Amino acid sequence: MSVSGKKILIAVSGGIAAYKVHFLIRDFIKQGAEVQVIITPDAEHFVTKLSLATLSKKPVYSDFYDVNGTWNSHVELALWADVMVVAPCTANTLSKMIHGMCDNLVIATYMSAKCPVFIAPAMDLDMYAHPSTKRNLELAESYGHIIVPAENGELASGLIGQGRMAEPATILKVVNNYFSDHTIEKSLQGRTVLITAGPTYEAIDPVRFIGNHSSGKMGFSLAEEAAKRGAKVILISGPSSQVLTDKRIELHKVTSAKEMLAKVFEFYDRIDIGIASAAVADYAPKDVAKEKIKKNDENLTIELVKNPDILKTMGEKKTHQFLVGFALETQNEEENAKGKLEKKNLDMIVLNSLRDEGAGFKNDTNKIKIFTKTEKREFDLKSKDDVAKDILNFVESQLLK
Ligand code: C5P
Numbered sequence: 103m104s105v106s107g108k109k110i111l112i113a114v115s116g117g118i119a120a121y122k123v124h125f126l127i128r129d130f131i132k133q134g135a136e137v138q139v140i141i142t143p144d145a146e147h148f149v150t151k152l153s154l155a156t157l158s159k160k161p162v163y164s165d166f167y168d169v170n171g172t173w174n175s176h177v178e179l180a181l182w183a184d185v186m187v188v189a190p191c192t193a194n195t196l197s198k199m200i201h202g203m204c205d206n207l208v209i210a211t212y213m214s215a216k217c218p219v220f221i222a223p224a225m226d227l228d229m230y231a232h233p234s235t236k237r238n239l240e241l242a243e244s245y246g247h248i249i250v251p252a253e254n255g256e257l258a259s260g261l262i263g264q265g266r267m268a269e270p271a272t273i274l275k276v277v278n279n280y281f282s283d284h285t286i287e288k289s290l291q292g293r294t295v296l297i298t299a300g301p302t303y304e305a306i307d308p309v310r311f312i313g314n315h316s317s318g319k320m321g322f323s324l325a326e327e328a329a330k331r332g333a334k335v336i337l338i339s340g341p342s343s344q345v346l347t348d349k350r351i352e353l354h355k356v357t358s359a360k361e362m363l364a365k366v367f368e369f370y371d372r373i374d375i376g377i378a379s380a381a382v383a384d385y386a387p388k389d390v391a392k393e394k395i396k397k398n399d400e401n402l403t404i405e406l407v408k409n410p411d412i413l414k415t416m417g418e419k420k421t422h423q424f425l426v427g428f429a430l431e432t433q434n435e436e437e438n439a440k441g442k443l444e445k446k447n448l449d450m451i452v453l454n455s456l457r458d459e460g461a462g463f464k465n466d467t468n469k470i471k472i473f474t475k476t477e478k479r480e481f482d483l484k485s486k487d488d489v490a491k492d493i494l495n496f497v498e499s500q501l502l503k
Contacts, residue, residue: 104281105274106134111183111215113208114154115195116144118258119224119267123149123189126270127157133274140164140179142195142208166207176207180214185277188212189250190224190267193235200238200245218280222250222273227263250276253345268345276347279330288332289498293374295333297325298366298412300340302359304386306404307395316381318342320428320468323490324377325351331494336373338365340380359383359409366412370419375497377426378413385409417447424501426450426493432457440473450474450500452493458483472496 110130114120123139130137137158141151143165151162163174180186188195188208198209199221212219221242229235230252239249250268257265268276299321303311322344325337335351340362346353356362359382370376385406395402413427425448429439432455439453453471460467460483469483470492481492 104278105130108135108184108281109182110135110137111179111186112137112139113186113188113212114139114141114145114149115190115192115208116142116148117190117192117224118148119190120145120148122267122270124153124157126189126273127154129270129274138179138182140208140211142206163207174207176210177214180211183215183217185218185220186212186215187220187273187277189222189273191221193225193229196223196238200241219247220250220277221247222268223252224267225265226257226259227261227265230265248276248280272345272347279347283330286330290328291332293333294372295328295375295377296336296366296369296373297321297377298338298362298380300342301381302340302362302383303357304383305390306387307391309394312383314381314383318344319466319486321379322346323486324379324493327490327494336369338362359386359412363410363412363415366416370416373423375424376416379428382412383409414446420447424449424497426452426497429453431455443473443475450497474500
């Protein structure tokens with residue numbers, strides 16, 4: 103794992119999201135990183151040094167001097183770190199960082215740091231939307247810092263909006279991406295990859311739809327991995343709660359199969375590789391009711407009509423594109439997968455079986471087999487991030503042929 107063996111300096115400022123930092127520390131430690139925590143004086147109202155020190159396995163500093171007169175060298179702390187993560191970063195701490203208002207240990211350490219700095223802002227929605235915060239975040243980016251944007255949702259004030267600190271898993275992923283980005287070979291540099299992901303929702307009436315359990319995880323993992331390898335990535339996703347951590351990815355959100363098809367063909371001529379991981383609904387209601395359907399009758403019949411097959415259409419219009427499809431089968435798996443490879447004019451198909459525990463739709467893991475017209479490869483059960491690596495390694499090996 104990328105953060106393994108790395109020295110992570112976590113700076114905590116005084117916001118309610120500070121409670122989440124415990125999980126962040128635990129996750130960094132679990133992945134083999136060394137963690138040093140420093141906090142602003144205000145942060146101690148929200149978390150205790152004891153809990154942070156217990157998790158990080160190191161004393162936590164908040165002052166320039168200890169009671170016994172020892173100096174907590176901000177210079178040493180800053181130079182020790184491979185990366186500094188300010189989480190949560192309040193509007194106040196952000197402003198001090200940007201303007202050099204060096205009145206506590208966190209800011210002095212930040213100003214002495216030469217390593218990459220990650221900022222996970224957290225504040226109430228109006229503070230987050232305030233022009234001064236926006237400007238300070240832009241300035242932070244112009245200093246070369248990496249922002250992990252606040253997320254949408256319920257805030258401590260009870261209001262709902264953007265301002266919640268990104269989840270620890272997201273922050274961890276951004277830091278991990280940073281390290282792997284600096285070690286990974288840019289093997290897809292110069293290639294454009296289009297990926298479809300997630301389910302599609304087919305409207306029945308203004309409030310109901312036909313959908314499926316696809317989470318979009320596999321497609322998002324593929325997009326992140328392709329971007330790390332230097333590809334230009336266009337991700338076309340149906341409704342999914344996945345969060346992208348790589349800003350280089352061009353995300354287009356769609357709802358129905360028809361919208362997905364239209365979006366794909368806005369880009370199709372320009373792409374080198376097309377990967378269809380979306381679980382597209384095969385059928386859609388023939389007519390969408392204009393008003394909410396009332397529950398008057400005992401039975402309700404909805405007439406369905408076949409949706410366009412996006413990948414098949416891509417196959418029919420293929421000129422130079424390398425096309426990868428997915429097959430989720432419950433019976434005659436290999437035969438069916440190979441059939442789809444032919445029928446949809448693909449270069450490669452990834453089979454995942456619902457019979458394998460941990461494989462398929464909603465899970466974080468997947469177990470795949472890959473087929474081309476002449477080859478077959480079987481892989482072990484792995485995280486979807488690792489499966490994405492296997493798939494792209496295979497694609498690259500085919501492109502070199
Ligand atoms: O035919 P089947 O649905 O099993 O094929 C699965 C593959 O085709 C997946 O790669 C899926 O993304 C793609 N597909 C599509 N449009 C559809 C149905 C499937 O792109 N309407």
